Amino acid sequence: IGVAFAIGAQEGDPAVYERELAERERALGPNHPDVAETLVNLAILYNEQGFSDKALPLYERALAIWEKTHGPDSSDVAHTLTDMAVIHLEHGRDEIGRPLLERALVIQRANLGEDHPDVEAILEVLYGE
Secondary structure, eight states: OOOHHHHHHTOHHHHHHHHHHHHHHHHTTOOOHHHHHHHHHHHHHHHHHHHHHHHHHHHHHHHHHHHHOTTTTTTHHHHHHHHHHHHHHHOOHHHHHHHHHHHHHHHHHHHHHHTHHHHHHHHHHHHHO
């Protein structure tokens, strides 16, 4: 990652992430885990800037890559599911968000154990525990 990327990323410039995404896709192919990582970073930025409509398709694409490259029960899958779920829940789409979060919970419990902070955070969102 170059200096220009680091500076642009710090300033929250989506164009920097979009260029990085294009470069990674060209160099590594569209289904590489590094592409998924960039998709997630861009999705986070869009969501932080209030553009969840732009974030969700990026998360969905990253999720497909993670599932294919790391398997359906990886922590990367769980983190992406959680991020997607939160967006849906924040927009009142509980019927979409809760199942995503419940799937993330199953994955994180299996990978991290019941007492891990990620598991506790999911439980808090789901059940207020």
